[in-house]
Amino acid sequence: MTIKAYEKIWDALPFPAFVVASTGEISHANAAAEQLLSTSQKQMENRPLAYFFQENSIVVSTVKQAVKDTGSVTQYNVDVAIMGKPVTSCNVYVSFLNAALTDLLLVVQPTGVAQKMSQSLTNLSAARSVTAMAAMLAHEIRNPLAGISGAAQLLAMNANKEDMELAEMIGQETRRIGQLVDRVEHFSDQRPMDPRPVNIHDVLDRAKRAAQVGHGAHVNFSVDYDPSLPETSGDADQLLQVFQNIIKNAAEAVDEKRGEIKIRTSYNSGIKLAMQGNKTKNLPLQIEIIDNGRGIPESIISEIFDPFVSTKSNGTGLGLSLVSKIIAAHGGLVECTSLQGRTSFCVRLPIWYESKRVA
Ligand SMILES: Nc1ncnc2c1ncn2[C@@H]1O[C@H](COP(=O)(O)OP(=O)(O)OP(=O)(O)O)[C@@H](O)[C@H]1O
Numbered sequence: 001m002t003i004k005a006y007e008k009i010w011d012a013l014p015f016p017a018f019v020v021a022s023t024g025e026i027s028h029a030n031a032a033a034e035q036l037l038s039t040s041q042k043q044m045e046n047r048p049l050a051y052f053f054q055e056n057s058i059v060v061s062t063v064k065q066a067v068k069d070t071g072s073v074t075q076y077n078v079d080v081a082i083m084g085k086p087v088t089s090c091n092v093y094v095s096f097l098n099a100a101l102t103d104l105l106l107v108v109q110p111t112g113v114a115q116k117m118s119q120s121l122t123n124l125s126a127a128r129s130v131t132a133m134a135a136m137l138a139h140e141i142r143n144p145l146a147g148i149s150g151a152a153q154l155l156a157m158n159a160n161k162e163d164m165e166l167a168e169m170i171g172q173e174t175r176r177i178g179q180l181v182d183r184v185e186h187f188s189d190q191r192p193m194d195p196r197p198v199n200i201h202d203v204l205d206r207a208k209r210a211a212q213v214g215h216g217a218h219v220n221f222s223v224d225y226d227p228s229l230p231e232t233s234g235d236a237d238q239l240l241q242v243f244q245n246i247i248k249n250a251a252e253a254v255d256e257k258r259g260e261i262k263i264r265t266s267y268n269s270g271i272k273l274a275m276q277g278n279k280t281k282n283l284p285l286q287i288e289i290i291d292n293g294r295g296i297p298e299s300i301i302s303e304i305f306d307p308f309v310s311t312k313s314n315g316t317g318l319g320l321s322l323v324s325k326i327i328a329a330h331g332g333l334v335e336c337t338s339l340q341g342r343t344s345f346c347v348r349l350p351i352w353y354e355s356k357r358v359a
């Protein structure tokens with residue numbers, strides 16, 4: 001590709017991006033950045049970031065942090081003040097562009113854009129609002145359901161062949177409703193968690209083994225674990241549910257013959273999540289589940305973590321909503337990117353001692 005083509009891509013990027021010197025001056029900015037700062041690239045060139053974002057801004061401190069750590073830093077959901085504009089919630093990414101460590105790429109992404117990218121953080125309120133109603137409904141459905149299923153069994157005892165089939169159908173369908181009610185109840189489980197150190201590789205192995213003898217029997221699994229990964233903090237059974245749900249979706253999306261699911265873990269020290277009161281929380285544990293399936297339809301990608309969003313004829317649409325709820329309770333974050341042939345769910349979690357310290 002020619003330089004001109006790269007320039008076109010740079011300006012077509014839908015989020016504000018800057019090239020910044022390690023000393024803090026802007027050397028390039030794209031069209032979205034011009035829009036964000038309401039100024040031209042010419043005006044930005046050679047000016048310090050602090051001129052536009054204020055000296056103590058999180059944008060400036062994220063760049064300083066990356067320079068200090070000589071590595072990339074990502075901050076989620078931080079408040080960014082831009083000259084003359086109301087404070088906006090943004091995700092801020094910084095990474096080095098060259099081995100000499102003189103230039104960095106800075107992306108300041110208002111979370112309005114991030115929402116389109118499907119991220120669990122933005123879906124918590126939806127999960128909370130249905131929780132209470134779901135609990136009530138599940139409770140109220142159980143009694144009549146037991147009645148229907150009991151009556152069907154009685155009918156089946158004296159029925160002729162034709163009626164017997166109908167009675168069995170009632171039995172099957174009530175069992176299906178029963179399973180749905182179980183899942184909804186699970187979803188609305190509000191018991192507080194008692195966090196413990198959890199070895200995430202043990203959890204992933206359990207989820208993989210369960211899939212290999214169940215819904216993922218047709219899939220070729222591969223793992224790429226970082227053996228030095230520290231423990232996370234939380235509830236191993238709940239985390240098992242998270243990875244079972246993600247793996248089940250992946251297994252359901254891949255081809256019967258060429259289906260592949262890769263489970264990868266790594267340590268990424270540059271990932272931070274903004275908390276209330278100017279605090280940040282590190283989320284260095286990174287677990288990715290990548291499949292080579294059909295991908296998530298673009299029309300639902302921004303809603304997949306919402307409850308009851310499903311493209312499957314017998315799906316409840318609660319799987320990823322539960323994932324989002326459990327990961328949030330663990331102080332983590334889950335993100336998804338999807339193309340045809342490559343869908344990746346990335347779960348980010350804190351490490352054990354750190355979560356104790358923050359709590
Ligand atoms: N790995 C994936 N590849 C393709 N589509 C996916 C993937 N993961 C999730 N989806 C899409 O997201 C939707 C929501 O997933 P979710 O797990 O919440 O519900 P579901 O799988 O439809 O129902 P259930 O989990 O109750 O079986 C799915 O219906 C599917 O369209």
Ligand SMILES: [Mg+2]
Pocket residue numbers: 245248249319320
């Ligand atoms: Mg599912």
